[in-house]
Amino acid sequence: MSAVQDPSVTVPLNDLSRALRTERAELVDAMTRVVDSGWLVHGPEHAGFEHDLAAFLGVPHVLGVASGTDALELALRAVVPADRPVVLTAANCGGYTTTAARRAGFEVRYADVDPVTHLLTAETLAPVLDAQVGAVVVTHLYGRSADVAAVRAACEPLGVRVVEDCAQALGATRPEGRVGSLGDVAAFSFYPTKNLGALGDGGAVATRSADVAQAVGELRQYGWRGKYTIGRTGGVNSRLDEVQAAVLRTRLPRLDAGNARRRAILAAYADAAPAGVRVLPAAGADHAAHLAVVETDRRDDLVVHLQAHGVRTDVHYPVPDHRQPALVADLGDVHLPVSERLAASVLSLPLFPELTDDEVARVAAALGGFA
Ligand SMILES: Cc1ncc(COP(=O)(O)O)c(C=O)c1O
Structure with a gap:
């Protein structure tokens, strides 16, 4: 079985040890x-x-x-x-x-x-x-x-x-x-x-x-x-x-090449995304593709699905600033409908230049298989 199919091999959100090596x-x-x-x-x-x-x-x-x-x-x-x-x-x-x-x-x-x-x-x-x-x-x-x-x-x-x-x-x-x-x-x-x-x-x-x-x-x-x-x-x-x-x-001196690789990975995810999952695009040089963020009304289901396929995820960011527990008392009643909705619907997928092509294919396949 190749790593592409084996769910016990996980794709990390990030792995700094690869570039360090x-x-x-x-x-x-x-x-x-x-x-x-x-x-x-x-x-x-x-x-x-x-x-x-x-x-x-x-x-x-x-x-x-x-x-x-x-x-x-x-x-x-x-x-x-x-x-x-x-x-x-x-x-x-x-x-x-x-x-x-x-x-x-x-x-x-x-x-x-x-x-x-x-x-x-x-x-x-x-x-x-x-x-x-x-x-x-x-x-x-x-x-x-x-x-x-x-x-x-x-x-x-x-x-x-x-x-x-x-x-x-x-x-x-x-x-x-x-x-x-x-x-x-x-x-x-x-x-x-x-x-x-x-x-x-x-x-x-x-x-x-x-x-x-x-x-x-x-x-x-x-x-x-x-x-x-x-x-x-x-x-x-x-x-x-x-x-x-x-x-x-x-x-x-490696930064521009790393950013281009990041954009290519994000494009592969965008190509694979099913209906109901929107990958925030990073088509051109005006985007440094730091995080691969998708938006979906079914975030919890998508997390479980990706986890079952060995794909790690995170949320950037789950709590908007005006809802932070230590700040609410100072800020009063602030309402930001878009920011609040996004906090409940964004999800970050693995993205770093050293991801292998197999890993990228694996994340894309898992994403594409979400129904
Ligand atoms: C958008 C943004 N601003 C500021 C910071 C703060 O940087 P640092 O962790 O180096 O203090 C970070 C990252 O941590 C960030 O993602």
């Missing part, structure tokens, strides 16, 4: 470079990675930080004015912006999302956008790039800054440019499962603005303007270390 020699070389250099923090690998990522994105400034959540927090601290401490975002993106904005002391307000793309749009944010809002955070959810230009056109007349959350979308490219180059400032995560993953936590902020870059550069290191001199309040310790920077530099 393939890339082992290069990763060890990168880490050895760091050990031999004697630099552990903010040294040549960090500067090199900031430079490489800036060139990849087509922006003048990239700043390494310790995580994607820190990147969001520092980006918000840099652009949200003190007299408009409200951050507007979507509630279906896993709560990271909510965590970051609340940690920075801002109020969070939610807009609903488009039912087809699952993204915030100029239309969905219009009913809750006003001059109290300091910044809108647009998440390129599941890797699909949002129309940031349209969001900016709605925000700019009101003086609202636009932050891109690119944690799931590094490499996605629209005609206007790469995600991360489209708003006022952008946040990236290099959590190990991301399309560009570190061997631990990591993040970055990207911006075209020298002022925003200076603010984030100070905020990430205690608010120091010069060594041991605090020139800005709100500073934290959030650094991307040399080992992670060296690993990320090594991996960045």
Whole structure:
């Protein structure tokens, strides 16, 4: 019996060990470079990675930080004015912006999302956008790039800054440019499962603005303007270390090929999907295909069916931000019909570049056999 038929052989949602095995020699070389250099923090690998990522994105400034959540927090601290401490975002993106904005002391307000793309749009944010809002955070959810230009056109007349959350979308490219180059400032995560993953936590902020870059550069290191001199309040310790920077530099050149493989896998699932199961498409380079998400009214049945065929699944995300138990009391009675419906109907299938063709065929066959 081949693995394609044997249900005792499972297809994992993700398996980081495969890329680690393939890339082992290069990763060890990168880490050895760091050990031999004697630099552990903010040294040549960090500067090199900031430079490489800036060139990849087509922006003048990239700043390494310790995580994607820190990147969001520092980006918000840099652009949200003190007299408009409200951050507007979507509630279906896993709560990271909510965590970051609340940690920075801002109020969070939610807009609903488009039912087809699952993204915030100029239309969905219009009913809750006003001059109290300091910044809108647009998440390129599941890797699909949002129309940031349209969001900016709605925000700019009101003086609202636009932050891109690119944690799931590094490499996605629209005609206007790469995600991360489209708003006022952008946040990236290099959590190990991301399309560009570190061997631990990591993040970055990207911006075209020298002022925003200076603010984030100070905020990430205690608010120091010069060594041991605090020139800005709100500073934290959030650094991307040399080992992670060296690993990320090594991996960045593979990113576009990995994203193309991800899109091809997602296309195979889309071709196989039965009636009643909609695979969110990732046809072109404007999509980094981070997660393979399907939508169905019969999610529980589909989970059981796929499990019986040895296919692992997960839900991104089951609880919208405004329904999170620890936040409900603060937020009051917010109603977001689309986000709430999606939380009950989305399901993620295995998706990572090292899935074998057999495994992809197996997931597609299992999906196609759901009746
Ligand atoms: C959309 C999104 N934003 C932000 C984050 C936060 O990144 P991190 O886990 O590196 O803090 C993540 C991932 O974890 C994410 O998926």
